[in-house]
Amino acid sequence: MSENLYIPETSTKSETYQAIIPQIESLISGEPDLYANLSNIAAALKQSFNFFWVGFYLVKENQLVLGPFQGPIACTRISYGAGVCGTAWSEGKTQLVPDVDAFPGHIACSAASKSEIVVPVFKDSQVAMVLDVDSDQLNDFDETDQLYLERLMGILASKI
Numbered sequence: 635m636s637e638n639l640y641i642p643e644t645s646t647k648s649e650t651y652q653a654i655i656p657q658i659e660s661l662i663s664g665e666p667d668l669y670a671n672l673s674n675i676a677a678a679l680k681q682s683f684n685f686f687w688v689g690f691y692l693v694k695e696n697q698l699v700l701g702p703f704q705g706p707i708a709c710t711r712i713s714y715g716a717g718v719c720g721t722a723w724s725e726g727k728t729q730l731v732p733d734v735d736a737f738p739g740h741i742a743c744s745a746a747s748k749s750e751i752v753v754p755v756f757k758d759s760q761v762a763m764v765l766d767v768d769s770d771q772l773n774d775f776d777e778t779d780q781l782y783l784e785r786l787m788g789i790l791a792s793k794i
């Protein structure tokens with residue numbers, strides 16, 4: 635397995651996702667350890683898009699607990715239904731938030747975070763974890779991010 639990620643230099647966001655998703659799939663396919671795989675997924679997304687913050691919160695004892703991430707330090711625990719991550723968990727649906735200040739109950743781990751997308755990952759029809767991606771720009775995520783991040787989380791879900 636190669637540890638190099640090929641990121642096309644001039645490409646659209648869709649093309650970048652299309653280039654990196656099969657590489658991430660191959661990177662995690664031979665590795666059974668969940669935390670190793672979550673770490674590499676967070677790193678690959680950070681390396682490809684330079685997201686302000688990207689990482690995982692895992693469901694543990696009825697809370698979301700911080701897992702592997704890339705970016706500034708973050709809140710460690712989030713309650714069911716709280717903030718964007720807790721809402722993605724309670725609703726079992728991706729949350730696309732163009733302006734975090736307009737989202738009721740948003741948890742500001744960093745004052746620099748302006749927009750956010752959170753994608754749930756399912757195991758046995760239950761949310762097992764969420765992927766959280768934050769930007770320091772308003773309105774930085776759209777349906778393209780949702781499409782490909784949900785696809786990537788589907789690949790991850792098939793391995794857990």
Ligand code: SME
Pocket residue numbers: 687708709712716717718719720739740741742743744747750766768
């Ligand atoms: N803003 C998130 C909390 C997690 S941090 O952004 C890393 C929320 O409202 O759930």
